[in-house]
Amino acid sequence: MRIEVVQKERKPFVLFPLLAGLLLFFALSFSSPFTAWATVAAYIDVQGNLHYMRGKSSRTDKKIAIERPVPRSSRDLSYQTINAFIQAAATEHGVDPYLIKAIIKAESNFDPAAVSPKGAQGLMQLMPATARDLQVDDPFDPQENITGGTKYLRSLLDNYDGDVVLSLAAYNAGPGKVKGRIPNIIETRIYIAKVLDNYQSYRNCR
Known part of the structure; x- marks a missing residue:
């Protein structure tokens, strides 16, 4: 008598995308010049390059503020x-x-x-x-x-x-x-x- 072993199709590990997303979120939070909940200001310098800077911390959504270019130092x-x-x-x-x-x-x-x-x-x-x-x-x-x-x-x-x-x-x-x-x-x-x-x-x- 032969017993056949039927391999079930493995389902993708459902937690992996979730964990990957969390890791990506924390990586961006710590490596980005902007923290979570930060207001982002943007300006274009005289060469036409777009720059971003971190604004004051806030727990409310705010529109991006476009500011005139100013010397940083x-x-x-x-x-x-x-x-x-x-x-x-x-x-x-x-x-x-x-x-x-x-x-x-x-x-x-x-x-x-x-x-x-x-x-x-x-x-x-x-x-x-x-x-x-x-x-x-x-x-x-x-x-x-x-x-x-x-x-x-x-x-x-x-x-x-x-x-x-x-x-x-x-x-x-x-x-x-x-x-x-x-x-x-x-x-x-x-x-x-x-x-x-x-x-x-x-x-x-x-």
């Missing part, structure tokens, strides 16, 4: 170009260009696209309300930012009778917190020391 602008903007603003508003440069170094480290946790923007870290008051349409435009920031600095120097230290304190903490003396704010005191150190270094290298 000082490497996108030559030293001569930024220095020319500084010199022009310094001449227009009667401010020492080395002081402007010292503030930019302390505020953004020459990153035109810098944004602080409090929302200050660009090279001289202008708050949106301040930028509007100074008629700066685009805080991320280096020339506009430097011109507006220098104009603001000039107004502070005038308000504090040319006192650089008090003007720097007001630039950092806001004029409302500077009443004839440096406010007892650690961040502001550190900021003043940093700017003055930068200022001295630039003057020594001229």
Whole structure:
């Protein structure tokens, strides 16, 4: 008597596609420059190349925001170009260009696209309300930012009778917190020391 063994047709392992999908999801989540739930912003640079950047985290679906191209670091602008903007603003508003440069170094480290946790923007870290008051349409435009920031600095120097230290304190903490003396704010005191150190270094290298 012969027993025939009938092999049943093997069904595909149904969990494999699921596991593969999960692995792909996690791989993309950790390797992609965008995290899950991230808002994606896109812009086209002057060469016509499309770029994406990660926005603020959110658990709601948002439309892709198309933003104008902005320099991502000082490497996108030559030293001569930024220095020319500084010199022009310094001449227009009667401010020492080395002081402007010292503030930019302390505020953004020459990153035109810098944004602080409090929302200050660009090279001289202008708050949106301040930028509007100074008629700066685009805080991320280096020339506009430097011109507006220098104009603001000039107004502070005038308000504090040319006192650089008090003007720097007001630039950092806001004029409302500077009443004839440096406010007892650690961040502001550190900021003043940093700017003055930068200022001295630039003057020594001229």
